[in-house]
Amino acid sequence: MPVATQWPLVGRRDELDRFTEALADPGCEALCIYGPSGVGKTRLGDECLDRAAASGRRVLRASGDGSAGEIPFGPVAHLMPADALAELGGDDVLNPVVFARLFDLARRALTPGAAETGAPVLLLDDAHRVDTLSLTMLDRLLAVGALFCVATVVSGQAVGETVTRWWRDERALRIDLAELDQLGVDALLHIALEGPLDGTAAAELWRASRGNVLALRELVLGAQSRRVLVRRDGVWRLDGPLGAPPRLRELVEMRVAALDPDRRAVLDLLALCQPIGLGQLEATVGFAALEDLEREGLILVRTDGRREAVRLGHPLHGEVLRAGLPALRRRSILLGQVATVESHGARGREDALRIATWRLEATGRADPELLLHAARLARYDHAFGRAARLARAALAAAPSAAAGLVLGESLYNLGEFAAAETALAAATDRAVTDDEVVRIATVRRRNLFRGCRREEEAVAVGRRATAQVSSAEAREELLAGEAEVLSMSGRPADALDLLDGLEAATPRLRVLAAIPRAAALAQVGRTAEALDATRQAAAAHQALGDELAIASPGTHRVTELYALVQAGRLDEADERGRSWFAMASRARSPLGVIWVGLHLARCALARGQPVTALSWTERVTTALDASGLEGVRPAACAVAAVGLALLGDAAGSMARADEAESLAPGFGFLVPELPLGRAWALVAAGEIPTARARLLAAAAEAEAGGQVPTAAWLLHDAARLGAAAEAAPRLAALAGRTDSALVAARAGHTEALAAGDPERLATTADDFERLGALLLAAESAAASADEWRRHQEQRRAAALNVRAHDLAERCEGARTPGLVRARGVVPLTDREREVALLAAAGQTSRAIAEHLYLSVRTVDNHLGRVYDKLGVSSRAELAVALGHEQEPEQP
């Protein structure tokens, strides 16, 4: 009876055509196939390769698949000449020079031969499991056109930012592969089974598989082997129940459980150590058994550049097999494979690394040098848990400063700060060269400052190291780090002084100095310079390539976001911040989520969006609970307290303000803003004079610390609560010290409030609205209305009141004392506003009637009431009364 072996590709022709177009498009570097597990992404990718091969391209395969034998850089290793990986000697793999050399080797090896029609095509299977190092290499090869890549990604899995960038920057075409529809399932079954199915079988298979191709295949093969699906009279029928629709994993478990021991052994070996050379497996189990396994779709044999290699048929099989392996069996398989590869003579460094990893997995011990190397690769790949494990093993075998550094850094990244300090203190004693001293001191200082929150010790560690090193570069690198501590501690002026004394003669030093410099500049309100510095640092950082002991590239984004908020470029901050937040979430970077989320929350407050601000603080708090970066928590609590107060939740606000004050104060540069939380909680509770006094006192501290935008925020809030006269001169002085448009608008608003000037209040409403600070704009307009009313200018008062109302409507229900002051005007109904806006835009009553599906008479009635309420008598006056130009509605 026919057993479905190679299942045909069904229902994917459009996708294939899109691949052909993408391959022919010189602007397209890759095709990214996203889809759920088992939907047929690899099958489609294979078909793409067949097409590419048919059109004269060289084709290559690589995959990331989570078996223990997988090593960083493995997926792209075969793109290079066999001896290229020997270049990865010692600790040099992270060195940009070696990286560039490998890149050149790969590029040369990929140059199309005379018979080839274009760059080779690589199928990168399960790109979400591929290590960062490999992706970085691929990214650069794609960028120079040395390669075209077809990448498959299981949707919902976090995939490296590199791959996301391909399609987001339109360098790649993204295809989202869905399950087959019923028509597709029918055709697939008919072709695979080479004949008709009866209605019950077809319906059951459709119901149980839900169009998932892998599930369908597992169901069919399983049912065939249990003789439940049989062919009689030329028609496939079910002779028993197919069963309840099982989950994909259970299906695979069922199939694996049914294997005989010999074949199971092959699969277990692959699950732990794949890929494995065809020759080795043939020698152990024989060709026939392998043929069987291949026919049943349990293994795949492919040429991966240099050799014929065997892998499991599907990554899910690997997961199920590994989960079912008892510890001793696992150990004996791993050691058996070590012995086999060693007896055949390990082929250079790649095999040596694999052996070290297997041995470690099996016994916890291996060659220390290789372990250290593997630890570095894992750390580079941000696999900190694995890096710590490998580094511990390396240290156990032979203590060294280098292994201690990797261990300490990994532990820091894992949030195990006390353990990191122990490891780094031990490493400090073993450090000899300038390079070692600098790297260890940098990480140790960061851990003490950010992790343990022991600021003075952090500074002391840095100073001891500074005294110990001999070269100017090493000294400056340590000083730049000290400036970072100063800046983060809320001492921006000291940080800037220190940085001004540096020569920063190398690109690396310029990046290192620019990071604290940008943050300090943003704190003191020199926002344009801050943005310049951070953007230059980001560009220079990228040009440097990836190096140890520089903060992650995400640091520049956080600083940029911070500077944008300080500058009052709120719409821009919000838009960029949101996309960076999405990136950080996808990359599962808790630090990114926390910092970007916090600044987005601050930005939302400034924009007058309390609900949005609370949704950000919520996410920040969740990430904080998981990461242990406690230095940010007080600020998150304070922001939440303000948000709750704006929504009128006095009790909730008070609770968050209490929480903020009960915690250790956190990072110094955020401390001056913390009193905002208590002050607004007091406002919500009706204790405005107390709130005002708190804000004025807190502002004095921020002014003394040189934190201009923060001081302005505090003073302006005091002014909004009635302290305008006292705040005005101080704000005017602050505005002279910063280029922040928000500070300027705050100062202008405060001055106009103090002077009771309705014209200027209307202007500041415009200023705030332009910046995206809608709540402040609404308050400004409301205050202007009040003043006009005081001047007996009812018409203008009404217009500003409408304006204030419209602005406040966009503030997510925020309530402040500055908004409730406006009184005496009957608001327009929604319908009246619609009619009024159209009339103000110059439309006739007839046109409005057609537009809104009303009678002309009704429109005129509405308009009459609008005129009465606003105190106007013509369309021209109406336009003025509405106070701002309206875009004419598109019919």
Place this chain on the structure above:
Amino acid sequence: MTPEQLALVQSSYAALGDAAPAMARDFYRRLFASDPTVEGLFDADPDVMATKFSDELAAIVQAIVSFDAFAVRVRDLAARHVAYGVQTRHYRLVGDALIGALAAQLAPDWTPDLEAAWRRAYNLVAEVMLSTT
């Protein structure tokens, strides 16, 4: 496909009888109306085309109950179509035109079950053809 659906396809095609060439002409009319550029792919006499089409369809319908015979027939058809410059999108247009022409010719006996059977049959033909090219 189920045996019942195969039987429906065969019996309904048989019911066309002498009207098959007329259905085929209607099919081409619908196809060219849905995308005028398709007409450029054909250069034969319309009546000859209609006869060829209905003969080919009859042969496939007859073979459809035996997968081996069906696959041979359809793969041969696919090989002949490669040269015509047929693209993936054309298959969708052809399918819709065919279902439309059959429905028009077989009304009022055209039922949802019949349509489902023909859609599956056509899709099967298309997938086998496409997997050959």
